[in-house]
Amino acid sequence: MSKVTVVGAGNVGATVANVLAHNDLVREIVILDIKGDLAKGKALDTYQQAGVDNFSTRLVGSDDYAATADSDIVVITAGIPRKPGMSRDDLISTNAKIVTMVTRSIMEHSKNPIIIVVSNPLDVMTYAAYKASGLPKSRVFGMAGILDTARFRSFLAEALDVSPKDIQAMLLGGHGDTMVPLPRYTSVSGIPVTELIDADKLEAIVDRTKKGGGELVALMGTSAWYAPGAAAAQMVASILRDERRIFPCCALLEGEYGQDGLFLGVPVKLGTNGIEQLLELQLNDEEMALLNDSADAVREVLDVYKAMDV
Ligand SMILES: NC(=O)C1=CN([C@@H]2O[C@H](COP(=O)(O)OP(=O)(O)OC[C@H]3O[C@@H](n4cnc5c(N)ncnc54)[C@H](O)[C@@H]3O)[C@@H](O)[C@H]2O)C=CC1
Numbered sequence: 001m002s003k004v005t006v007v008g009a010g011n012v013g014a015t016v017a018n019v020l021a022h023n024d025l026v027r028e029i030v031i032l033d034i035k036g037d038l039a040k041g042k043a044l045d046t047y048q049q050a051g052v053d054n055f056s057t058r059l060v061g062s063d064d065y066a067a068t069a070d071s072d073i074v075v076i077t078a079g080i081p082r083k084p085g086m087s088r089d090d091l092i093s094t095n096a097k098i099v100t101m102v103t104r105s106i107m108e109h110s111k112n113p114i115i116i117v118v119s120n121p122l123d124v125m126t127y128a129a130y131k132a133s134g135l136p137k138s139r140v141f142g143m144a145g146i147l148d149t150a151r152f153r154s155f156l157a158e159a160l161d162v163s164p165k166d167i168q169a170m171l172l173g174g175h176g177d178t179m180v181p182l183p184r185y186t187s188v189s190g191i192p193v194t195e196l197i198d199a200d201k202l203e204a205i206v207d208r209t210k211k212g213g214g215e216l217v218a219l220m221g222t223s224a225w226y227a228p229g230a231a232a233a234q235m236v237a238s239i240l241r242d243e244r245r246i247f248p249c250c251a252l253l254e255g256e257y258g259q260d261g262l263f264l265g266v267p268v269k270l271g272t273n274g275i276e277q278l279l280e281l282q283l284n285d286e287e288m289a290l291l292n293d294s295a296d297a298v299r300e301v302l303d304v305y306k307a308m309d310v
């Protein structure tokens, strides 16, 4: 049994902790937030759910990094979420400082954790955590692709009147409106999705997926948390159980997909050591062009980060 720290006791962080506690595969979850009482309250509330839902995971809330000592996995959700009218990239000046500071503090108390970044703008915040941690690339990666494919799958399930469980999908690129859902790698119980739905309808669903985060921000005035929190918890579970599941995650590319020195969403295998393998798909020209556009969009934000003094 292991120890997991979730940094940020807000909407996403509290959901990650809650879902993970229900999985009952972690000895202790520490929720850390600059708002110490909020962290303590969310931890206490979730632990009081243990008697109702029958799990053994202990939960501790704190604003002191000493409580995070010897964490096996750290999920970073600290930072501001966007409001209607903002893009994820607008969060960079605030969140780059937060993610960098959080990562340094974590590394003072845990020698060799696996870090999963959730804070936005995701691809660049994952880069920031990688740089601040000094950890190998297999141990620092970001959550976005599970969420984005889950949205794609839910829209397809609704359109086809089938269960989202039976839809397998893949998606590449940055966690922004340039993300690249891949219909050619999407199937319903093994049946290519392109055989089941009109091209026009599929295109509309791809477009809705790309803007899926913004749709929720417009509805709620802040960004989503249930699906994002569950997605990050699913990554933790694959690592702790050494399930070796293949998920689209934000990973450092060093030549793969023609990109170098950029964190971008690609399929990876998650096991005990973090990223056990990065899979390179045989993309056609159109898919590759879309991925290159997405990489260019991420690189623009990365350049802003690199020019910052964090
Ligand atoms: N990668 C993805 O797919 C998703 C990313 N996000 C991102 O996750 C982040 C968190 O979103 P929410 O939980 O909705 O926000 P929230 O505002 O509910 O919670 C953020 C928490 O971070 C804490 N915090 C701020 N600075 C801190 C610091 N230096 N140390 C420790 N804690 C600190 C705040 O006190 C707050 O409790 C946002 O940046 C959001 O854009 C949200 C959904 C999906």
Ligand SMILES: O=C([O-])CC(=O)C(=O)O
Pocket: 081, 082, 088, 120, 147, 175, 212, 213, 214, 216, 217, 223, 224, 228
């Ligand atoms: O849209 C946002 O700002 C939060 C996020 O990344 C998502 O829900 O996909």
